[in-house]
Amino acid sequence: xxxxxxxxxxxxxxxxxxxxxxxxxxxxxxxxxxxxxxxxxxxxxxxxxxxxxxxxxxxxxxxxxxxxxxxxxxxxxxxxxxxxxxxxxxxxxxxxxxxxxxxxxxxxxxxxxxxxxxxxxxxxxxxxxxxxxxxxxxxxxxxxxxxxxxxxxxxxxxxxxxxxxxxxxxxxxxxxxxxxxxxxxxxxxxxxxxxxxxxxxxxxxxxxxxxxxxxxxxxxxxxxxxxxxxxxxxxxxxxxxxxxxxxxxxxxxxxxxxxxxxxxxxxxxxxxxxxxxxxxxxxxx
Ligand SMILES: Nc1ncnc2c1ncn2[C@@H]1O[C@H](COP(=O)(O)OP(=O)(O)OP(=O)(O)O)[C@@H](O)[C@H]1O
Ligand SMILES: [Mg+2]
Numbered sequence: 001x002x003x004x005x006x007x008x009x010x011x012x013x014x015x016x017x018x019x020x021x022x023x024x025x026x027x028x029x030x031x032x033x034x035x036x037x038x039x040x041x042x043x044x045x046x047x048x049x050x051x052x053x054x055x056x057x058x059x060x061x062x063x064x065x066x067x068x069x070x071x072x073x074x075x076x077x078x079x080x081x082x083x084x085x086x087x088x089x090x091x092x093x094x095x096x097x098x099x100x101x102x103x104x105x106x107x108x109x110x111x112x113x114x115x116x117x118x119x120x121x122x123x124x125x126x127x128x129x130x131x132x133x134x135x136x137x138x139x140x141x142x143x144x145x146x147x148x149x150x151x152x153x154x155x156x157x158x159x160x161x162x163x164x165x166x167x168x169x170x171x172x173x174x175x176x177x178x179x180x181x182x183x184x185x186x187x188x189x190x191x192x193x194x195x196x197x198x199x200x201x202x203x204x205x206x207x208x209x210x211x212x213x214x215x216x217x218x219x220x221x222x223x224x225x226x227x228x229x230x231x232x233x234x235x236x237x238x239x240x241x242x243x244x245x246x247x248x249x250x251x252x253x254x255x256x257x258x259x260x261x262x263x264x265x266x267x268x269x270x271x272x273x274x275x276x277x278x279x280x281x282x283x284x285x
Contacts (some may be wrong), residue, residue, distance in 0.1 A: 017083045020045040020176055020207040021066060029063055035061050036072065036232035046205040050239070053228035055253055058209045062228070065176045066209065067098040079177055085127075096124065099169030099177040103184045104163040113140065113164050114149045117171045125172065136256040139167040140183040145198045148279040163197055165219035170201075178200065195221075197199030213258055219243055227251045 010255045028036040035058045043049050050253065064070040066077055068084055068091055076085045084094045091243040106252050107116050117136035121127040127135070133278050137261050140146050143163040153161055162182055169177060183191040194216050202208055212218060216223050218239050225242040235242060246252045 008152050018078070019043055020047070020080060021209065022076075022078040023062075023066070024076040024078075026062070026072050026077065028058075028065060028072045034066070035231050039075070039231075039233060040173075041226065041236075043207060043209060044208060045207055046197055046204075047223045048202045048208045048210065048221055049224045049226055050222040051209065051211045051217065051226045051228060052213065052215075053234075054256070054257075057228045060180050063100070063180050063209060063211060066176075066178060067100060069100075092124070095176045096172060099172060101165050101169055101173035101177065101179045101182045103181045105153070105165040105239060107161055107164060107187075111152050112150050112152060113156070114143070116153070116164060117168050120168065121171055122142070124215070135171050135173075137169075139170045140164075142170065142200070143167045143194075157190055158186045159193045160191075162186065162194045164199075165193070165199055174208070176207045179208065179212070181211050182212065182216065183212070183214060207276045215243055215255075215259065227254065229254070 010282070013212075013252045020236045021043040023041040026036050027034070028041040036248075039058075039062060040175070041049075051062065053059055054259045061070055066079065066084070068077075072085060076083055078084065079094060080097060081087060082094060083100070085089070087223070107113075107117070111119065114133065114136050114141050117139060118127075118129070118132040121132040121135060122129065130159055136150070137146070140149055143166055145160060145163055145167065148156060148160060153164065156164065166182075182198070183194050186194065191214070196215060198217070199221050210222070224236060226236040227246070227248075227250075234250050235246065235248050241247075242251065243255065246255060
């Protein structure tokens with residue numbers, strides 16, 4: 001039984017009693033499109049929060065505001081007690097503390113797996129060659145890909161490429177990991193291996209914010225599930241509550257749709273046979 005603790009710098013040395021991530025009154029618009037409409041969210045150190053919600057509800061925008069890939073126009077974000085929305089903040093220093101994994105793996109195609117893990121360490125952190133290689137080895141082992149160290153990304157399956165992307169993020173020694181639908185681009189049979197790696201990370205105490213449609217993962221791994229719709233948090237709580245006994249109609253409709261896609265109600269205006277509000281009778285799972 002490998003009840004391992006991380007050997008790399010995932011355990012923050014700084015101790016504060018503040019949440020690891022604090023989001024206060026966050027607003028973001030793209031032109032006239034008011035995408036985030038006042039988000040308040042705290043994530044404690046070591047907590048795993050899954051963010052769910054319909055397409056366009058602002059999930060990715062929220063994640064991207066946490067590491068300033070998007071600049072919010074109002075509100076504050078703190079990571080590890082540092083205000084990242086402060087105009088004077090050293091944004092590169094902040095980003096080093098935040099690992100991000102996207103739906104598309106974004107690996108460098110022309111270099112080996114190992115180089116994918118060592119180059120960012122050397123360029124961004126200034127790590128020396130030997131140390132960067134050692135960290136790369138450690139993290140490839142963590143994601144179960146030690147045997148692919150010399151392969152090129154194109155020689156790997158999608159699931160393996162995503163595990164490399166996770167190892168690359170971990171090699172930077174982040175305090176926090178953000179995942180934006182990390183399994184959505186994968187064939188169904190490859191989803192499990194990526195979720196397993198994320199499950200281990202969660203067990204090691206990594207602070208994680210995960211946008212996902214994988215309800216089984218959310219149920220089993222998340223400490224908290226946040227349901228977003230229309231740029232606001234509609235409800236949040238333990239997975240057992242939000243997924244199994246949602247309080248809000250919008251949450252129920254969303255869950256009905258993703259747990260049983262065939263039950264998606266017809267578009268507005270279409271006359272369904274029963275004229276029931278939703279096809280919510282039989283939720284698949
Ligand atoms: N860079 C951008 N420029 C303009 N509009 C954007 C940009 N990024 C997102 N949007 C808009 O913001 C809204 C929210 O998008 P976002 O990607 O955050 O949603 P999402 O909840 O992640 O959806 P999905 O589940 O489809 O990934 C959408 O209307 C989208 O078109
Ligand atoms: Mg998205």
